[in-house]
Amino acid sequence: MDDIFEKIARHEVPADIIYEDEDTVAFLDIMPDVPGHTLVIPKKKSRNIFDIDMESWSKVAETARKIAPVVRDSVGATGMQIRMNNEPSAGQVVFHLHLHLIPFHEGQEKNFPEKLPSTKEERTQLAEKLRALLQH
Ligand code: 5GP
Numbered sequence: 001m002d003d004i005f006e007k008i009a010r011h012e013v014p015a016d017i018i019y020e021d022e023d024t025v026a027f028l029d030i031m032p033d034v035p036g037h038t039l040v041i042p043k044k045k046s047r048n049i050f051d052i053d054m055e056s057w058s059k060v061a062e063t064a065r066k067i068a069p070v071v072r073d074s075v076g077a078t079g080m081q082i083r084m085n086n087e088p089s090a091g092q093v094v095f096h097l098h099l100h101l102i103p104f105h106e107g108q109e110k111n112f113p114e115k116l117p118s119t120k121e122e123r124t125q126l127a128e129k130l131r132a133l134l135q136h
Pocket of ligand 1: 032094
Protein backbone atom coordinates (compact mmCIF):
# COMPACT_ATOMS: atom_id res chain seq x y z
CA MET A 1 0.00 0.00 0.00
CA ASP A 2 1.20 3.52 -0.80
CA ASP A 3 2.34 5.66 2.10
CA ILE A 4 1.81 9.41 2.29
CA PHE A 5 5.44 10.21 1.45
CA GLU A 6 5.30 8.07 -1.67
CA LYS A 7 2.31 10.14 -2.75
CA ILE A 8 4.22 13.35 -1.99
CA ALA A 9 7.16 12.06 -4.06
CA ARG A 10 4.76 11.44 -6.97
CA HIS A 11 3.12 14.85 -6.50
CA GLU A 12 -0.22 13.18 -5.84
CA VAL A 13 -0.78 15.05 -2.59
CA PRO A 14 0.30 18.62 -1.87
CA ALA A 15 3.52 19.34 0.00
CA ASP A 16 5.94 22.24 0.34
CA ILE A 17 8.64 20.65 -1.79
CA ILE A 18 11.87 22.65 -1.63
CA TYR A 19 14.20 20.37 -3.58
CA GLU A 20 13.84 17.42 -5.88
CA ASP A 21 16.13 15.35 -8.08
CA GLU A 22 15.94 11.98 -9.78
CA ASP A 23 16.27 10.01 -6.55
CA THR A 24 15.16 12.19 -3.63
CA VAL A 25 12.65 14.80 -2.50
CA ALA A 26 12.92 17.34 0.34
CA PHE A 27 9.86 19.09 1.75
CA LEU A 28 8.80 21.00 4.85
CA ASP A 29 7.36 18.98 7.74
CA ILE A 30 3.64 19.70 8.10
CA MET A 31 3.98 19.89 11.92
CA PRO A 32 7.45 21.37 12.33
CA ASP A 33 9.38 21.28 15.59
CA VAL A 34 10.69 24.68 14.47
CA PRO A 35 10.28 26.69 11.27
CA GLY A 36 12.45 25.17 8.57
CA HIS A 37 12.00 21.58 9.81
CA THR A 38 12.58 19.64 6.58
CA LEU A 39 12.22 16.00 5.61
CA VAL A 40 14.40 14.25 3.03
CA ILE A 41 13.12 11.03 1.46
CA PRO A 42 14.22 8.63 -1.26
CA LYS A 43 11.82 8.28 -4.16
CA LYS A 44 12.42 4.55 -4.14
CA LYS A 45 10.39 3.07 -1.33
CA SER A 46 12.17 1.81 1.75
CA ARG A 47 10.77 1.54 5.25
CA ASN A 48 13.75 2.78 7.24
CA ILE A 49 17.49 2.30 7.89
CA PHE A 50 17.02 -1.44 8.20
CA ASP A 51 16.02 -2.08 4.59
CA ILE A 52 17.26 0.83 2.46
CA ASP A 53 19.80 -0.13 -0.20
CA MET A 54 23.19 1.56 -0.10
CA GLU A 55 22.67 3.52 -3.28
CA SER A 56 19.39 5.11 -2.13
CA TRP A 57 20.91 5.82 1.28
CA SER A 58 23.84 7.61 -0.37
CA LYS A 59 21.44 9.71 -2.43
CA VAL A 60 19.49 10.73 0.67
CA ALA A 61 22.74 11.66 2.43
CA GLU A 62 23.87 13.66 -0.62
CA THR A 63 20.64 15.65 -0.68
CA ALA A 64 20.81 16.30 3.07
CA ARG A 65 24.36 17.58 2.69
CA LYS A 66 23.35 19.79 -0.23
CA ILE A 67 20.36 21.46 1.37
CA ALA A 68 21.38 21.56 5.07
CA PRO A 69 23.32 24.86 4.97
CA VAL A 70 20.59 26.51 2.94
CA VAL A 71 17.84 25.36 5.32
CA ARG A 72 19.94 26.53 8.29
CA ASP A 73 20.54 29.96 6.79
CA SER A 74 16.97 30.43 5.58
CA VAL A 75 15.72 30.68 9.17
CA GLY A 76 18.81 32.38 10.62
CA ALA A 77 19.81 29.29 12.61
CA THR A 78 23.36 28.41 13.68
CA GLY A 79 23.08 24.64 13.90
CA MET A 80 21.02 21.63 12.93
CA GLN A 81 20.02 18.25 14.26
CA ILE A 82 19.54 15.47 11.74
CA ARG A 83 17.29 12.79 13.16
CA MET A 84 15.84 9.57 11.96
CA ASN A 85 13.28 7.41 13.69
CA ASN A 86 13.43 3.76 12.75
CA GLU A 87 10.47 1.55 13.77
CA PRO A 88 7.69 2.46 16.20
CA SER A 89 9.84 1.72 19.25
CA ALA A 90 12.05 4.62 18.16
CA GLY A 91 9.14 6.91 17.29
CA GLN A 92 8.66 6.22 13.58
CA VAL A 93 5.15 7.07 12.48
CA VAL A 94 5.46 7.28 8.68
CA PHE A 95 6.92 4.12 7.21
CA HIS A 96 8.84 5.57 4.30
CA LEU A 97 12.43 6.39 5.21
CA HIS A 98 12.99 10.06 6.05
CA LEU A 99 15.64 12.23 7.60
CA HIS A 100 14.52 15.14 9.78
CA LEU A 101 16.61 18.29 9.28
CA ILE A 102 15.88 20.49 12.29
CA PRO A 103 17.50 23.92 12.45
CA PHE A 104 18.76 25.02 15.86
CA HIS A 105 19.29 28.49 17.28
CA GLU A 106 21.54 29.42 20.20
CA GLY A 107 19.89 28.38 23.47
CA GLN A 108 17.21 26.26 21.79
CA GLU A 109 16.13 23.26 23.86
CA LYS A 110 18.04 20.29 22.40
CA ASN A 111 16.21 17.16 23.43
CA PHE A 112 12.63 18.27 23.46
CA PRO A 113 12.33 21.07 20.93
CA GLU A 114 9.44 23.36 21.53
CA LYS A 115 6.80 22.71 18.89
CA LEU A 116 6.26 26.00 17.14
CA PRO A 117 3.53 25.13 14.69
CA SER A 118 3.71 27.12 11.50
CA THR A 119 0.75 28.18 9.43
CA LYS A 120 0.21 27.02 5.89
CA GLU A 121 1.02 30.54 4.73
CA GLU A 122 4.32 30.61 6.64
CA ARG A 123 5.31 27.25 5.15
CA THR A 124 4.37 28.38 1.64
CA GLN A 125 6.49 31.52 1.99
CA LEU A 126 9.45 29.67 3.46
CA ALA A 127 9.25 26.98 0.78
CA GLU A 128 9.30 29.66 -1.93
CA LYS A 129 12.36 31.25 -0.36
CA LEU A 130 14.13 27.90 -0.05
CA ARG A 131 13.35 26.88 -3.62
CA ALA A 132 14.79 30.17 -4.85
CA LEU A 133 17.93 29.80 -2.71
CA LEU A 134 18.44 26.19 -3.78
CA GLN A 135 18.27 27.06 -7.46
CA HIS A 136 21.50 29.06 -7.15
P1 5GP B 1 8.44 10.12 12.19
O1 5GP B 1 7.95 10.16 13.59
O2 5GP B 1 7.84 9.00 11.36
O3 5GP B 1 9.94 10.15 12.10
O4 5GP B 1 8.02 11.51 11.58
C1 5GP B 1 7.03 11.70 10.63
C2 5GP B 1 7.00 13.18 10.35
O5 5GP B 1 6.24 13.38 9.19
C3 5GP B 1 6.39 14.02 11.46
O6 5GP B 1 7.30 15.03 11.86
C4 5GP B 1 5.13 14.60 10.82
O7 5GP B 1 4.87 15.92 11.23
C5 5GP B 1 5.44 14.53 9.34
N1 5GP B 1 4.29 14.32 8.48
C6 5GP B 1 3.31 13.39 8.63
N2 5GP B 1 2.41 13.46 7.63
C7 5GP B 1 2.85 14.45 6.80
C8 5GP B 1 2.32 14.99 5.59
O8 5GP B 1 1.29 14.58 5.06
N3 5GP B 1 3.02 16.01 5.04
C9 5GP B 1 4.19 16.49 5.59
N4 5GP B 1 4.78 17.51 4.94
N5 5GP B 1 4.70 16.01 6.73
C10 5GP B 1 4.05 15.00 7.35
